[in-house]
Amino acid sequence: MGVVLNLDGKRGAASVASLVGLTSDEMGRVNELILSKAGSDVDLIPELAKHLIDSGGKRLRPMVTLAAAQMFGYAGEGHVKLATSVEFMHTATLLHDDVVDESDLRRGRKTARMIWGNQASVLVGDFLLGQAFRMMVDVGSLEALDILSAAAAVIAEGEVMQLGVAKNLETTEDDYLAVIKAKTAALFSAAAEVGPVIAEASRNDRAALRSYGTNLGLAFQLVDDALDYGGKSSDLGKNVGDDFREGKVTLPVILSYRRGSAEERAFWKGAIEENQSDDAxxxxxxxxxxxxxxxxxxxxRARHFGEIARDALAPLPQTPQKDALLDVIDFCISRVM
Incomplete structure (x- = not known):
């Protein structure tokens, strides 16, 4: 469930340009560390990792980690390693997702599994997770390690939960929200929370960023769900209708199925459960x-979760980083305008 950002701000006034500007120097160090830690004497590992790393994602999650650490005055280098760990966790998740979902394309390019096979994709994903945890240990913060390792476990649980709802049109909205809270929002939440943790901010401040990340992640995923049926490939990073063709039961499907007539529900069963999902x-x-x-x-619903994310940051002091994180919420919603 990836998110690709257009950074130029041309769609409406919403933009993440301020977040990019605030974190650009540190993201340069993150990018260097990514290339270093994705290296291996086993040729296939850097080759496959580079294919996905270069595929067009804009690394929102590590930028959130860096900005959240900056917000509370952090001046060390630990946040760079944690941000890189977050990106490796995300990249590993994408590799595993594509295998589970049997996806052929990601961001307009062949998925790694289509080029190197499922086994290589899973194993390289595991390698990246291992490198992520090594960097977390290097930072020396047990609390940050606990937050990110817990997120890794929750994401895996979300993958298993998704298998349980796959092609199941009886999935409830609550069931679906539980899946995306685990699969997508958990990493956003951890990415936001480890920033104040490494900066030794207060418990209240950490909770605020955790809530922000969780609800931002939910909003992003729901916007992606809507865009799959009414957006553009450039906004999604994949082809419009991919979720439909793969038989994914997302919130728009759940709502339409439950609200439909008997004839309409029969159509949904054929499309989702029996793969009758051509262009027509x-x-x-x-x-x-x-x-x-x-x-x-x-x-x-995405706007609702966006407002919760906004409210989570409201008690925090006014800083450029806070403004930038609020801009991310606006940008998320603006993708469907």
């Missing part, structure tokens, strides 16, 4: 979603 079926699915208000209500 996709067009019909989008029409049903619009008629049943499923896309609009998915966006409304």
């Amino acid at each position: 079926a996709l067009e019909k699915a989008i029409g049903l979603m619009k008629r049943n208000g499923a896309i609009g209500d998915t966006i409304a």
Whole structure:
């Protein structure tokens, strides 16, 4: 469940340019560390890792970690290693996701599994996770290690939970939110929280960033769900309708199925459960979603979680980093405008 950002701010006024500017120097060090730690004497490991690392993601999660540490005056180098760990965890998750989902494309390019196979993709993902944990240990913060290791376990639980709801049209909204809270929001939450942890901020400050990250992650995923049926490939980092073609039960599908007539529910069963998901079926699915208000209500839920994220930061002192993190929320929602 990846997110690709357009950094130029052309869509409306929302932009993450301020976050990029505040973290640009440190992100340079993160990028150097990524290249260093993805290296190996086993040729396939750096080759496969580079394929995914270079595939166009803008590394939002590590930027959040860096900005959150800056917000509380951190002046060391530990946040660079933690930010790199976060990015490696995300990259490993993408490798594993593509195998589980049997995905052929990511951000318009062949997935690693299509080039090197499922076994290599899983094992290189495991290598990156190992490197992430080595960097966490190097930082020397047991609390940061606890937060990120707990997130890794939750993400894996989310993967298993997703298997349980795959192609299951009886999945409830609560069930689905539990899946994306684990699969997507857990890493956003950890990425935001380890910043104040490494800066030795107060418990309240840490909780604020944790809540911000969780709700930002939920909002981002729900926006992605909506865009899959009404967006552009440039916003998604994948082809529009990919979720539909893969038979994924996302919130727009859940809402449209539950609100539909018996005939419409029969269509959804054929499309999702029996893989009747050609271009004509996709067009019909989008029409049903619009008629049943499923896309609009998915966006409304994303806005709701975005407001919770905004409220989480409200008690914190005004800083450029706080403003930048608030801009990320606005940017997230603006992708569907």
